Amino acid sequence: MIDYQNIIQIVQKIFALLGTIIYLIFAIVMVKQVSTMSQNVYDKFNFILKIFSYLHLLLSIALVLLALFVL
Amino acid sequence: MNRSLDLDTIAPDDPVTTSTSPQKKTIKKTSPPPVKESQAPKPSKSTASKDSEFRQKVYQLLKDKTKHPLSSMLARPKVFRFDSQDADEEILLVLRRHWFTNLSWVIIFIFMLLAPLFLGSIPFLDLLSTSLRSIIVLFWYLVSFAFAFEKFLSWYFNVFILTEERVVDIDFDNLLYKNISEAQISMIQDITVSQGGVSQTLFNYGSVYIQTASEVPQIEVLKVPNPNLVLKVLQQMRSEGEVESLEGRIK
Numbered sequence: 001m002i003d004y005q006n007i008i009q010i011v012q013k014i015f016a017l018l019g020t021i022i023y024l025i026f027a028i029v030m031v032k033q034v035s036t037m038s039q040n041v042y043d044k045f046n047f048i049l050k051i052f053s054y055l056h057l058l059l060s061i062a063l064v065l066l067a068l069f070v071l
Numbered sequence: 072m073n074r075s076l077d078l079d080t081i082a083p084d085d086p087v088t089t090s091t092s093p094q095k096k097t098i099k100k101t102s103p104p105p106v107k108e109s110q111a112p113k114p115s116k117s118t119a120s121k122d123s124e125f126r127q128k129v130y131q132l133l134k135d136k137t138k139h140p141l142s143s144m145l146a147r148p149k150v151f152r153f154d155s156q157d158a159d160e161e162i163l164l165v166l167r168r169h170w171f172t173n174l175s176w177v178i179i180f181i182f183m184l185l186a187p188l189f190l191g192s193i194p195f196l197d198l199l200s201t202s203l204r205s206i207i208v209l210f211w212y213l214v215s216f217a218f219a220f221e222k223f224l225s226w227y228f229n230v231f232i233l234t235e236e237r238v239v240d241i242d243f244d245n246l247l248y249k250n251i252s253e254a255q256i257s258m259i260q261d262i263t264v265s266q267g268g269v270s271q272t273l274f275n276y277g278s279v280y281i282q283t284a285s286e287v288p289q290i291e292v293l294k295v296p297n298p299n300l301v302l303k304v305l306q307q308m309r310s311e312g313e314v315e316s317l318e319g320r321i322k
Contacts, residue, residue, distance in 0.1 A: 045140040
């Protein structure tokens with residue numbers, strides 16, 4: 001007998017993983033872009049923006065790990 | 072009759088009479104002694120231009136303007152730099168879009184933050200497991216943060232810079248495309264200020280269009296605060312450039 005509940009859970013996990021990995025790529029691009037922008041235009045506040053971009057990247061990694069291990 | 076010896080006034084068939092007692096003219100060379108190139112008085116561009124009347128007027132116009140890094144209009148910032156800036160090039164003005172233009176995305180961001188509170192009203196979400204729902208909520212907050220952050224970056228890094236030599240417009244269309252256009256102040260041909268609508272009149276912001284004779288035909292400085300002040304500063308800098316080019320001081 002086919003365990004539909006199990007299949008749904010696997011599909012959910014695959015979609016969650018795919019979504020979070022794509023988002024992680026976006027977060028990496030964002031870090032890179034903030035760094036490039038900061039090279040073009042420099043001001044005191046750039047440092048805080050870099051911290052925010054790295055924080056965003058860390059949260060994105062945490063989300064991938066959550067999708068991988070919790071689901 | 073003595074005729075002039077001046078060649079201009081002698082006809083080809085005129086009889087030429089030479090004076091028997093020619094007056095000796097001693098021509099004294101009055102030209103100054105050759106000066107070594109290193110000793111020649113070279114007009115220092117920075118000092119000459121900074122002390123000019125036009126520059127003083129520009130400084131006067133920008134006197135009360137802020138230097139805060141998050142301001143829409145930074146006047147003569149101390150820390151601010153840009154990539155292609157020369158070592159001794161002074162930045163006079165840095166412009167970003169007026170803060171009022173950020174209001175729309177700030178409101179959207181607030182609604183995005185509040186949205187998970189109404190998650191219970193979406194029927195099919197009850198079918199999902201608790202862990203998946205919490206991941207979706209976390210993901211939503213991250214997307215909301217990324218949305219606001221991207222909008223802020225777009226506002227913060229899209230700048231128009233006026234230096235003592237040129238105007239530079241740095242545009243990051245989104246996270247992946249950037250467009251940098253610049254023109255020498257001497258290349259500026261025409262400046263147009265456009266201001267209209269309720270919000271622009273109320274908060275005194277508008278757009279400045281700079282027509283140039285350089286490769287970039289027009290530089291658009293959109294929705295910046297106090298466009299009339301920008302126009303005045305640009306006019307002063309143009310006048311200074313014209314005077315400098317007449318005096319031969321320009322590069």
